[in-house]
Amino acid sequence: MEKGFLPRENLSQLHAVLCQQGYKVIGPQVKDGAIVFDGLRDIADLPWGIVEHTEAGAYRLEDTGDNRCFAWNNGPQGLKPWLFKSQQTVWRGEATSDGIRFKSEQPSPQPLAFIGIRSCDISALYLQDKHFMHSAYADPWYTAQRKQLCLIAVNCSRSNDTCFCESTGDGVEATYGYDILLDELDDGYLVDVKSERGRAITAALPLQPGSQQHHKQAQRQLKNARHQQRVMPDAEQLLKLLEHLNDKHWQDIAERCLACGNCTLTCPTCFCSKQEAEVEPVSGEHHQVRYWDSCFSEKHGYIAGMQLRGDVSQRYRQWMTHKLATWQAQYDRSGCVGCGRCISWCPAAIDIVAEANLILGDDHD
Amino acid sequence: MLQRPLKVAIHKLTSCSGCQLAFINQGPKLLKLLEFVEFTHFIEAGLFAPDQEVDVALIEGSVSTHDDLKRLVNARQRAKLLVSIGACATSGGVQALRNMADDKENWKRAVYAHPEFIEELQDCTAVATHVKVDFELWGCPVTQQQVTECLRQLHAGVKPKDNAEKLCMECKRQGNVCVLITQQAPCLGPVVRTGCGALCPSFGKACYGCFGPSEQPNCESLTNRMTGFGLMPNDIVHRFAAIHSQSPPYQQQIARWRLQDLEGSD
Ligand code: SF4
Ligand code: SF4
Ligand code: SF4
Ligand code: SF4
Numbered sequence: 001m002e003k004g005f006l007p008r009e010n011l012s013q014l015h016a017v018l019c020q021q022g023y024k025v026i027g028p029q030v031k032d033g034a035i036v037f038d039g040l041r042d043i044a045d046l047p048w049g050i051v052e053h054t055e056a057g058a059y060r061l062e063d064t065g066d067n068r069c070f071a072w073n074n075g076p077q078g079l080k081p082w083l084f085k086s087q088q089t090v091w092r093g094e095a096t097s098d099g100i101r102f103k104s105e106q107p108s109p110q111p112l113a114f115i116g117i118r119s120c121d122i123s124a125l126y127l128q129d130k131h132f133m134h135s136a137y138a139d140p141w142y143t144a145q146r147k148q149l150c151l152i153a154v155n156c157s158r159s160n161d162t163c164f165c166e167s168t169g170d171g172v173e174a175t176y177g178y179d180i181l182l183d184e185l186d187d188g189y190l191v192d193v194k195s196e197r198g199r200a201i202t203a204a205l206p207l208q209p210g211s212q213q214h215h216k217q218a219q220r221q222l223k224n225a226r227h228q229q230r231v232m233p234d235a236e237q238l239l240k241l242l243e244h245l246n247d248k249h250w251q252d253i254a255e256r257c258l259a260c261g262n263c264t265l266t267c268p269t270c271f272c273s274k275q276e277a278e279v280e281p282v283s284g285e286h287h288q289v290r291y292w293d294s295c296f297s298e299k300h301g302y303i304a305g306m307q308l309r310g311d312v313s314q315r316y317r318q319w320m321t322h323k324l325a326t327w328q329a330q331y332d333r334s335g336c337v338g339c340g341r342c343i344s345w346c347p348a349a350i351d352i353v354a355e356a357n358l359i360l361g362d363d364h365d
Numbered sequence: 366m367l368q369r370p371l372k373v374a375i376h377k378l379t380s381c382s383g384c385q386l387a388f389i390n391q392g393p394k395l396l397k398l399l400e401f402v403e404f405t406h407f408i409e410a411g412l413f414a415p416d417q418e419v420d421v422a423l424i425e426g427s428v429s430t431h432d433d434l435k436r437l438v439n440a441r442q443r444a445k446l447l448v449s450i451g452a453c454a455t456s457g458g459v460q461a462l463r464n465m466a467d468d469k470e471n472w473k474r475a476v477y478a479h480p481e482f483i484e485e486l487q488d489c490t491a492v493a494t495h496v497k498v499d500f501e502l503w504g505c506p507v508t509q510q511q512v513t514e515c516l517r518q519l520h521a522g523v524k525p526k527d528n529a530e531k532l533c534m535e536c537k538r539q540g541n542v543c544v545l546i547t548q549q550a551p552c553l554g555p556v557v558r559t560g561c562g563a564l565c566p567s568f569g570k571a572c573y574g575c576f577g578p579s580e581q582p583n584c585e586s587l588t589n590r591m592t593g594f595g596l597m598p599n600d601i602v603h604r605f606a607a608i609h610s611q612s613p614p615y616q617q618q619i620a621r622w623r624l625q626d627l628e629g630s631d
């Protein structure tokens with residue numbers, strides 16, 4: 001279908017239509033010095049004129065004063081916290097006179113429309129789908145919410161210093177998985193529709209036909225965004241990481257690595273969790289709660305009465321080899337979509353691309 | 366599972382009493398707690414019986430005076446299990462900063478009108494320096510939840526669950542934006558034990574380290590990073606010489622950066 005054009009002054013109608021159709025709108029906003037997805041009350045709350053600058057261990061916003069609201073690339077989190085919640089009660093139990101009564105925890109999904117997610121967010125979503133929806137044990141909370149998502153994606157018009165999605169095969173242009181796709185241009189938005197859900201929304205918008213000029217500008221922007229500094233080795237190369245399990249370089253990384261877990265928790269594809277048994281102090285009810293966990297946690301390596309990853313070098317090795325190599329056998333591709341979050345949000349400024357390249361380099365056997 | 370309430374004594378050594386108040390301030394939850402706990406000695410609640418035999422002695426405060434030490438030894442003898450609660454008891458607390466003073470007599474004179482009335486031990490130390498400690502609850506102050514969970518588990522006859530996870534984990538679960546990354550703030554989260562719910566980062570502030578060292582704290586790397594944020598050696602010393610200055614991993618960094626500071630000023 002031909003792409004339509006939505007003049008900038010009509011962007012608020014997109015928000016209005018989503019609300020009319022019963023969605024809670026989630027959009028990017030500036031919060032505490034970062035781009036954060038949260039309930040979006042008004043189009044005015046979008047990050048107008050804001051871009052971010054990232055490097056290993058640093059993230060800084062800049063107000064450019066221009067009239068765009070999607071000129072940034074990403075923030076600390078994408079879709080993950082909305083589907084795979086950081087804290088999820090999985091069942092409850094109550095002591096009664098004739099034993100323990102178990103109660104299941106029902107999902108409570110709501111229709112959510114996300115404005116402004118990127119190609120890498122969609123790739124990560126599809127990877128999490130494989131784990132949480134299409135694996136042997138589907139996750140009911142994830143699945144229920146996943147079915148009620150409306151995704152309004154935006155193509156990236158620039159790349160950040162830490163972006164490398166072109167080399168992971170994901171790319172700055174969204175090609176699947178969205179309901180509506182926008183290219184943000186000087187005077188408005190090119191609008192592409194992929195799904196019935198999307199068509200129901202665009203049908204209610206005052207779209208004009210997109211001009212050739214609009215298309216040209218969109219292509220120019222994508223070309224600009226494809227210039228990225230970092231290059232992740234390809235999938236075949238990455239499998240060779242498994243030939244370097246005893247490389248001395250893991251120890252060198254461990255001297256810097258804080259084993260803080262920030263990389264895994266900001267990574268949009270990591271899915272590890274732990275469960276805790278908790279007691280509600282007043283009612284005495286038992287809650288079995290699932291929390292985000294990380295292979296950098298000491299207890300995560302404690303399996304069958306044994307500590308398998310006592311040393312931090314082994315934990316970094318677990319993270320990198322799972323993400324980039326063994327993930328391929330598990331879910332048919334590397335677990336990295338090139339968003340760069342683990343690089344910019346690492347308090348020790350460790351760069352997974354640089355480290356992978358170093359380990360795969362000739363002089364590191 | 367104990368079929369009667371757990372007998373608990375709360376002893377206070379040198380401290381601000383903030384940890385004990387974690388009990389009193391919990392409203393209806395305190396009534397629930399009293400269903401399986403019987404306090405025998407708890408001065409803040411008006412109960413005085415330090416010599417009674419108990420199942421559990423909770424020790425708040427550091428060993429700073431001769432009297433502290435005497436009472437601690439007595440508490441240990443009369444309890445089956447001893448749990449140290451709070452920063453003072455687990456690592457010496459803020460008052461242990463005096464251990465680092467070069468001239469202790471001068472210090473005393475600067476603080477007290479009548480220093481001759483102050484009769485203290487050479488150093489201010491953690492409970493575990495003197496007696497066997499069965500469990501430690503870290504925090505300045507400890508939370509109600511920590512203490513209640515510990516007592517509940519002891520009453521049930523199971524070993525209390527320890528959680529030495531790094532604060533960053535909880536910070537991320539809460540969805541906070543990392544202040545170390547956006548502000549280059551000297552956050553101690555990556556080397557600090559969880560427990561506070563990432564309170565300071567949730568208000569945009571760098572973690573001060575109330576809960577002490579986490580599992581495997583890589584303070585060496587974190588402090589190297591802090592110098593990149595423009596912190597001077599003395600700033601780093603101050604960062605670590607606050608609540609848990611006497612815990613070995615922080616002590617090491619204090620010594621390391623004090624040395625750097627001296628070398629720098631030569
Ligand atoms: S690589 Fe960085 S973010 Fe990941 S655990 Fe190590 S220090 Fe933390
Ligand atoms: S490994 Fe790093 S760059 Fe790759 S998807 Fe995860 S956070 Fe993004
Ligand atoms: S990299 Fe670590 S935290 Fe992420 S999914 Fe793999 S084992 Fe889990
Ligand atoms: S703000 Fe502090 S505690 Fe939170 S993730 Fe950053 S370094 Fe860790």
